[in-house]
Amino acid sequence: MKHIIPKSPIPESKAFVIREIHAPFFDPTFHLHPEFQLSYVVKGEGTRFVGDDIKSFRAGDLVLTGPNLPHVWRNDDKYFDRRSELSTTVIVVYFRDYFLGEALQQKEEMANISRLFKKSERGLEITGETKQTIFRMMRQLLNLTGMDSIILLLKILNILAKSNECHLIAHNHLVSSNTEAETSRMNKVYGYTMKNFRQKISLYSVADVVNMTRTSFSRYFKTRVNKSFSDFLKEIRIEHACKLLRAEKMNISDIGYESGFQTLSNFNIQFKRVMGKTPHSYRSEYLKVHSESYNDAISA
Numbered sequence: 001m002k003h004i005i006p007k008s009p010i011p012e013s014k015a016f017v018i019r020e021i022h023a024p025f026f027d028p029t030f031h032l033h034p035e036f037q038l039s040y041v042v043k044g045e046g047t048r049f050v051g052d053d054i055k056s057f058r059a060g061d062l063v064l065t066g067p068n069l070p071h072v073w074r075n076d077d078k079y080f081d082r083r084s085e086l087s088t089t090v091i092v093v094y095f096r097d098y099f100l101g102e103a104l105q106q107k108e109e110m111a112n113i114s115r116l117f118k119k120s121e122r123g124l125e126i127t128g129e130t131k132q133t134i135f136r137m138m139r140q141l142l143n144l145t146g147m148d149s150i151i152l153l154l155k156i157l158n159i160l161a162k163s164n165e166c167h168l169i170a171h172n173h174l175v176s177s178n179t180e181a182e183t184s185r186m187n188k189v190y191g192y193t194m195k196n197f198r199q200k201i202s203l204y205s206v207a208d209v210v211n212m213t214r215t216s217f218s219r220y221f222k223t224r225v226n227k228s229f230s231d232f233l234k235e236i237r238i239e240h241a242c243k244l245l246r247a248e249k250m251n252i253s254d255i256g257y258e259s260g261f262q263t264l265s266n267f268n269i270q271f272k273r274v275m276g277k278t279p280h281s282y283r284s285e286y287l288k289v290h291s292e293s294y295n296d297a298i299s300a
Helices: 108-122 128-141 146-162 180-196 203-209 214-225 229-247 252-258 264-275 279-299
Strands: 016-023 036-043 046-050 053-057 062-065 071-075 088-095 124-126 166-168
Touching (some): 036 071, 036 128, 046 229, 062 128, 071 180, 088 146, 108 124, 108 146, 108 166, 128 146, 180 229, 203 214, 229 264, 229 279, 252 264, 264 279
Antiparallel strands (some): 036 088, 046 053
């Protein structure tokens, strides 16, 4: 069984790697690697999978993932259309926890950063003023070399370690098998689900995609993602519905059908179970907050 080649290996001659990547769409491959990854989405939108968490993303998404935490930022289908003129940009930093040496890592002065690394095993979403500060520093880091770049990376990690605007993403720390076969199988499941979630998906059909029986697939999927496939599918549909509700371009019943729910009543029930409120309440609260934020910005 082959082991996965790290997605972005760091050369032996370097302590870390930072890149600004421009592409029609982000790599849609569900993957993991031994490096920490700090990524800021400059341009693009879609659905983000980190461990067992599913959430929409758009420009301004800043996330730190720990080693071997499965993840993928998958753009919306419109990005994959051959006629699409859409594009994406991301700034990403890859580094190891011992990039300054294992001896220093054990010292008292590194305690806060060590705790940050531990939290990142479940992924961290960075928000608020911290996000804006880190984004500016990442842009500076793109143009630095040598010891100046090491110092700035340490400053970034120190700010994250002290911030209360770093929020855990995954509900549990998932341990995945770092193999080519494992990644290939899960990518088939994610790809099939994202392509077909608007339609009815039976457990038999998705199990067939990976050549497994329904029972074997159910057991396999739950051990890998920490939830049943039906819950996984429901969360994808609800997250898509949230995105459409925020856009305010469709009525609620149409959003339900567009998100894969067969009836409006089922859409309302499932949405409230996941989000704790009805689709109508979700849209109303979002629009109120959005309006207040806009007015505050205008008056500032």
